[in-house]
Amino acid sequence: MALDSFNREIDYLRISVTDRCSLRCIYCKPGDRASGFPENQILSAEEIVRVVRLARSFGVWKVRLTGGEPLLRPEILDIVRSIKALDIRDLSLTTNGLRLEELAAPLKEAGLDRVNVSLDSLSARRYREITGGGRLEQVLSGIGEAQRIGLQPVKINMVPIRGINDDEILSFARLTQEDAPEPYHIRFIELMPSEGRLGWQKNRCLTTREVMERLESLGPLMKLPFRGKGPSRNYRLKGAKGIIGFISAVSHSFCYCCNRIRLDAIGRLKPCLFSKTRIDIASPMRQGADDEEVLRLLALAVESKPEGNYLGHPETASLPSMSRIGG
Numbered sequence: 276m277a278l279d280s281f282n283r284e285i286d287y288l289r290i291s292v293t294d295r296c297s298l299r300c301i302y303c304k305p306g307d308r309a310s311g312f313p314e315n316q317i318l319s320a321e322e323i324v325r326v327v328r329l330a331r332s333f334g335v336w337k338v339r340l341t342g343g344e345p346l347l348r349p350e351i352l353d354i355v356r357s358i359k360a361l362d363i364r365d366l367s368l369t370t371n372g373l374r375l376e377e378l379a380a381p382l383k384e385a386g387l388d389r390v391n392v393s394l395d396s397l398s399a400r401r402y403r404e405i406t407g408g409g410r411l412e413q414v415l416s417g418i419g420e421a422q423r424i425g426l427q428p429v430k431i432n433m434v435p436i437r438g439i440n441d442d443e444i445l446s447f448a449r450l451t452q453e454d455a456p457e458p459y460h461i462r463f464i465e466l467m468p469s470e471g472r473l474g475w476q477k478n479r480c481l482t483t484r485e486v487m488e489r490l491e492s493l494g495p496l497m498k499l500p501f502r503g504k505g506p507s508r509n510y511r512l513k514g515a516k517g518i519i520g521f522i523s524a525v526s527h528s529f530c531y532c533c534n535r536i537r538l539d540a541i542g543r544l545k546p547c548l549f550s551k552t553r554i555d556i557a558s559p560m561r562q563g564a565d566d567e568e569v570l571r572l573l574a575l576a577v578e579s580k581p582e583g584n585y586l587g588h589p590e591t592a593s594l595p596s597m598s599r600i601g602g
């Protein structure tokens with residue numbers, strides 16, 4: 276078991292498998308040929324699997340694949356299959372859902388346990404505007420297929436943005452009240468400062484408290500027991516089958532229970548989403564580092580975890596785009 280300097284157990288690795296994306300969301304700036312990481316620096320599937328194998332050996336049993344858009348990676352099924360074979364008990368993926376209809380079944384077969392799908396509007400026109408061209412029906416079909424195939428729970432990530440989509444908060448929450456075969460799990464994520472077309476305007480961010488106030492018209496929110504890890508605080512509308520989660524990265528700190536480290540697409544470990552510390556493990560691996568040396572670097576990332584986040588600190592007033600960090 277890996278404990279950091281503040282006695283937190285680190286058992287979760289989030290891996291960005293690419294910084295490229297098929298969408299251009301207003302609050303995110305994915306890499307492209309000109310601005311993205313050079314192709315030859317992106318970790319290979321074998322390198323990713325090697326890091327997971329070593330992380331597994333010191334107690335990581337939970338892995339999430341993200342990006343950029345992880346389903347753009349041609350070898351995504353091999354990556355999933357090889358990671359699952361390492362006895363990773365909880366293997367999940369965050370996706371924009373555009374390729375999910377075709378890939379949900381093969382992903383499940385390869386060993387993926389569950390997915391989170393990002394969806395910021397239920398209006399086709401608005402979805403297209405927010406994402407810079409995405410087709411809503413494609414994502415909805417992907418969500419349906421993921422539910423049908425049993426990539427459960429399928430969680431939907433929604434970032435409410437004032438003046439852009441905040442009038443849809445109730446529509447998203449109502450999904451949890453539907454009598455669907457698989458109840459919806461909606462997560463409202465506070466807008467964080469990062470690069471993107473929108474630019475950072477603090478007043479665009481709706482805090483969890485504000486979202487909760489708006490939900491009052493749907494009835495009381497019942498708090499669900501907190502299992503002690505992760506940033507989401509979960510609730511249920513009275514009588515609803517589905518769950519509503521809140522991720523309050525801007526208005527609250529959940530660092531006391533942080534259990535994760537991150538690996539970006541070019542092989543840099545990030546001890547904390549909000550800090551600028553990065554530990555390059557790609558170069559040593561490519562120069563022939565043995566497992567012991569790579570393990571030492573993984574341990575260093577765990578040891579370097581700060582006690583709390585830096586959001587609001589001048590150094591990180593604006594984060595790099597989530598697609599570079601692996602949101």
Ligand code: SAM
Pocket residue numbers: 296302303341342343344345369370371372391392393432434464465466467468469597598601602
């Ligand atoms: N392409 C995948 C997707 O669309 O889900 C995975 C990568 S995306 C960067 C992961 C998540 O980060 C998405 O749910 C997205 O909404 C969220 N995200 C990106 N930038 C954000 C920001 N500035 N504030 C809050 N959430 C953000």
